[in-house]
Amino acid sequence: MKVSVHGCGYLGAVHAAAMARLGHDVVGIDVDAARVAALAEGRAPFFEPGLTALLAGTGGPGALRFSTDAADAAAAEVHFLCVGTPQSAGSGVADLQQLEAALAALRPHLRPGSVVVGKSTVPVGTAARLAAGLPDGVGLAWNPEFLREGHAVADTLHPDRLVYGVPDDGGEALVARLDAVYARLLADDVPRLVTDLATAELAKVAANAFLATKISFANAVAEVCEAAGGDAVALVGTMALDRRIGGDYLGVGLGFGGGCLPKDIRAFAARARELGVGDAVSFLDEVDAINDRCRDRAVELARAACGGSLADRRVAVLGAAFKPDSDDVRSSPALALARAVAAEGADVVVTDPQALALAQAAAPELGYAADVREAAAGADVVVLATEWDEYRALDPHALARVVRAPHLVDARNAVDRARWRAAGWDVRALGVAAVRAAPAQSSSPTA
Numbered sequence: 001m002k003v004s005v006h007g008c009g010y011l012g013a014v015h016a017a018a019m020a021r022l023g024h025d026v027v028g029i030d031v032d033a034a035r036v037a038a039l040a041e042g043r044a045p046f047f048e049p050g051l052t053a054l055l056a057g058t059g060g061p062g063a064l065r066f067s068t069d070a071a072d073a074a075a076a077e078v079h080f081l082c083v084g085t086p087q088s089a090g091s092g093v094a095d096l097q098q099l100e101a102a103l104a105a106l107r108p109h110l111r112p113g114s115v116v117v118g119k120s121t122v123p124v125g126t127a128a129r130l131a132a133g134l135p136d137g138v139g140l141a142w143n144p145e146f147l148r149e150g151h152a153v154a155d156t157l158h159p160d161r162l163v164y165g166v167p168d169d170g171g172e173a174l175v176a177r178l179d180a181v182y183a184r185l186l187a188d189d190v191p192r193l194v195t196d197l198a199t200a201e202l203a204k205v206a207a208n209a210f211l212a213t214k215i216s217f218a219n220a221v222a223e224v225c226e227a228a229g230g231d232a233v234a235l236v237g238t239m240a241l242d243r244r245i246g247g248d249y250l251g252v253g254l255g256f257g258g259g260c261l262p263k264d265i266r267a268f269a270a271r272a273r274e275l276g277v278g279d280a281v282s283f284l285d286e287v288d289a290i291n292d293r294c295r296d297r298a299v300e301l302a303r304a305a306c307g308g309s310l311a312d313r314r315v316a317v318l319g320a321a322f323k324p325d326s327d328d329v330r331s332s333p334a335l336a337l338a339r340a341v342a343a344e345g346a347d348v349v350v351t352d353p354q355a356l357a358l359a360q361a362a363a364p365e366l367g368y369a370a371d372v373r374e375a376a377a378g379a380d381v382v383v384l385a386t387e388w389d390e391y392r393a394l395d396p397h398a399l400a401r402v403v404r405a406p407h408l409v410d411a412r413n414a415v416d417r418a419r420w421r422a423a424g425w426d427v428r429a430l431g432v433a434a435v436r437a438a439p440a441q442s443s444s445p446t447a
């Protein structure tokens with residue numbers, strides 16, 4: 001089938017390549033000429049494990065093309081909308097300008113019988129409004145995407161579920177078209193749920209709101225553990241074994257960031273307020289506030305490790321990406337923490353295996369280093385802010401030789417504390433009162 005994908009960012013580039021892998025003839029459209037040029041050469045424009053291989057192995061010539069011209073989508077039978085829906089400046093409301101612009105560019109090229117399929121995350125009601133503006137004979141479905149960055153390829157090719165939101169009128173034909181697009185996934189028994197448009201839009205933000213709530217629940221319990229003398233990591237371990245709860249998204253630490261959870265819970269709350277049901281989801285404000293406090297508490301641990309003040313201290317921050325296996329720094333908790341530490345007068349040096357370039361662009365005021373050894377050289381405290389595997393596996397003995405003082409703030413509960421302590425480190429971690437209350441060790445040079 002001929003397919004077009006509008007917006008080739010973290011979602012759209014993977015979706016386009018995955019559609020080609022599923023056997024379709026795909027054109028990806030993006031207004032960013034550099035991004036289109038990279039993709040056209042088979043280069044992933046951002047770090048996403050497996051994307052380069054997917055771009056390289058997508059079938060015969062012509063099966064996957066990229067263009068900046070929406071006219072090149074004219075032959076497609078299905079047009080996927082994958083453009084960004086960021087948070088509007090100064091409010092929680094979703095900014096739909098990219099969506100409006102992409103549809104305006106596509107509209108003159110829509111043939112009767114073709115179908116527009118929204119994948120971007122939108123406020124409920126958007127799909128019905130956009131459908132009303134389409135030419136006669138062109139249908140619209142909403143098929144929200146649930147992929148995670150860092151796992152985007154596998155999540156696209158092996159999703160937990162497919163959700164098709166369709167209008168009452170013409171719904172069957174839209175379902176048949178989407179079934180044809182996803183035939184190979186459906187053959188693998190991926191559950192497919194057909195809903196109305198509003199339910200499909202809400203299915204996406206409800207899932208993200210639930211995940212954010214689960215993370216903030218764990219971090220709220222962590223605050224209580226710190227005050228009461230408990231260990232939040234051990235505590236959530238007990239909860240995780242309850243099959244009704246499960247252990248996913250109970251990771252205690254710096255909290256959630258990225259291009260999705262923070263903006264999506266705010267947009268959900270803002271839309272609910274517009275609909276007059278703001279009270280129903282007002283708890284999401286608290287979810288957001290708990291999340292913000294995670295960074296404050298991590299800064300407090302770093303301050304305590306430095307004897308009460310961060311002024312003129314050297315702080316190494318390991319991690320800039322919002323999560324491991326991604327170079328995305330949008331709303332990154334690690335960068336927010338680094339900025340907050342710098343604001344207290346510290347000399348901050350950030351490192352990350354993949355996100356350095358994007359971090360430097362987003363926060364040019366911070367110091368950067370190419371690797372852990374360079375970042376940690378002469379540091380008064382090392383803060384582990386993004387739990388990359390290579391940071392989990394660090395040798396505490398080797399690192400102790402380069403720092404000025406062996407203080408570690410494990411803001412992601414990522415390392416084996418006993419192992420680091422045995423190597424002479426003072427380890428502080430979020431959600432662990434005993435660790436947090438440990439008397440500050442000497443900050444005299446050790447190397």
Ligand SMILES: NC(=O)c1ccc[n+]([C@@H]2O[C@H](COP(=O)([O-])OP(=O)(O)OC[C@H]3O[C@@H](n4cnc5c(N)ncnc54)[C@H](O)[C@@H]3O)[C@@H](O)[C@H]2O)c1
Pocket residue numbers: 006007008009010011012029030031032035082083084085086098099101102103105119120121122145146147148149259260
């Ligand atoms: N990133 C994720 O993991 C993920 C997962 C599921 C859903 N989503 C949702 O998908 C949407 C896209 O997110 P993203 O992270 O890929 O954003 P992104 O910013 O990485 O990508 C958006 C892309 O759209 C392009 N674009 C902007 N205006 C355009 C236009 N008029 N025509 C064509 N292209 C245009 C941009 O140049 C950019 O490449 C958002 O609604 C997001 O909430 C994202």
Ligand SMILES: O=c1ccn([C@@H]2O[C@H](COP(=O)(O)OP(=O)(O)O[C@H]3O[C@H](CO)[C@@H](O)[C@H](O)[C@H]3O)[C@@H](O)[C@H]2O)c(=O)[nH]1
Pocket residue numbers: 121145146147148149150208211215248249250251252253254255256257258259260261264322323324333
């Ligand atoms: O126990 C946990 C799990 C995650 N996180 C943090 O939560 C954020 C989001 O993580 P994750 O969900 O893995 O990444 P995203 O790529 O942002 O994916 C989310 O957002 C996407 C965009 O909407 C959705 O498609 C996905 O289903 C949804 O998981 C990151 O900062 C993580 O560090 C925690 O703090 N604790």
